[in-house]
Amino acid sequence: MGRIDRYLLSQFLAVFGLASLVLVLVYWINRAVLLFDQLIADGQSAWVFLELTALALPSIVRLVLPLAAFAATLYALARLSGDSELTVVQATGASPWRLARPVAAFGLVVLLLMSALSHVLAPAAIGRLNDRQAEIAETATARLLREGEFISPNAGLTLFIREIAPEGELRGLLLSDTRDAGVGVTYTATRAYLVQGETGPQLVMVDGMVQRLFAEGQRLVATSFSDLAYDLGPLMPEASDGNRSSRESSTWALLRATPEAAAAMGRTRAQLWSEVQDRVAEALLAPVAALLALGCLLQGEFSRFGVWRQVLGAILLVIGVKGVEAAVVPLVREDPARWPLTYLPALAGLLAAAALLWWAARPRRVPAEAAA
Secondary structure, three states, X not given: OOHHHHHHHHHHHHHHHHHHHHHHHHHHHHHHHHHHHHHHHOOOOHHHHHHHHHHHHHHHHHHHHHHHHHHHHHHHHHHHHHXXXXXXXXXXXXXXXXXXXXXXXXXXXXXXXXXHHHHHHHHHHHHHHHXXXXXXXXXXXXXXXXXXXXXXXXXXXXXEEEEEOOOOOEEEEEEEEOOOOOEEEEEEEEEEEEEEEOOEEEEEEEEEEEEEEEOHHHEEEEEEEEEEEEEOHHHOOOOXXXXXXXXXXXXXXXXXXXXXXXXXXXXXXXXHHHHHHHHHHHHHHHHHHHHHHHHHHOOOOOOOOOXXXXXXXXXXXXXXHHHHHHHHHHHHHXXXXXXXXXXXXXXXXXXXXXXXXXXXHOOOOOOHHHHO
């Protein structure tokens, strides 16, 4: 690469790093707030919160990289144009096609980052995230073991434990279930135990009473019992069944998947192949977005009012490419054999960028007044 190419590439990478950091922080904070509320409600530690949010980062980064590449190219070129550096480069004889070389190199860098995330890092992080959530689901009964507190693990359910003995015995238990509007059920027991059953955790209550209050007629029916088991499965987060989904598998694993492995993922071989193509096509959008930004910024002559028209045109073109993507995705999901349509958004964006560069490179007539 020449000196000009390296200079332009350094400008793109500097702005790209800042734009990526800002966008990732915005998405990460939005996700972290929701996850924080959920984990605190489950009684988890801050370390678990940090671990889960860190595992979500690869997917967030993969989501924002194409947008960051587009914003970085647009901002860097607009700044170079405003400082007349882009005009100087063009005055040296650099054509739009020549200027596309550092932009294409920058897009290739982002493409490699996107490919590493899409094919390897993001699936591995999603798999580990699901494993940790399954582990948390298995130990989530700890959120119910708080003595002296009224807690509501779900809407319509209230649990109170007067005391928790060192050996794990729950003393003075009250459980109110008002999820059914027609009848409210209240369980009381002198002691209870948490045991693991075949279908999930069970609350075994000893020496207690069940009181059912029927809304119709306001009838109260009380029944004493010596022991009673209550299924806590509906109160717990759903645990994983142990099978890896396609989102948790690397691209190499999807390509090598047998029909049996695909069935374990709940997919067919055709659907797995379509998902692989979707990952490849998603990475191609980054260099296409950068070339679209360059093509739009090279339109028109220098204006002291700035390049806001070109910037607006680039944004509208990217929205159009995303619109094509939104139209293609349902068609491919309906029939995986239509997977070539996955590349249509990238192809449409590339053709639009080539048309813009060709238009910018065409010879311009000099008005007779200006020539005189």
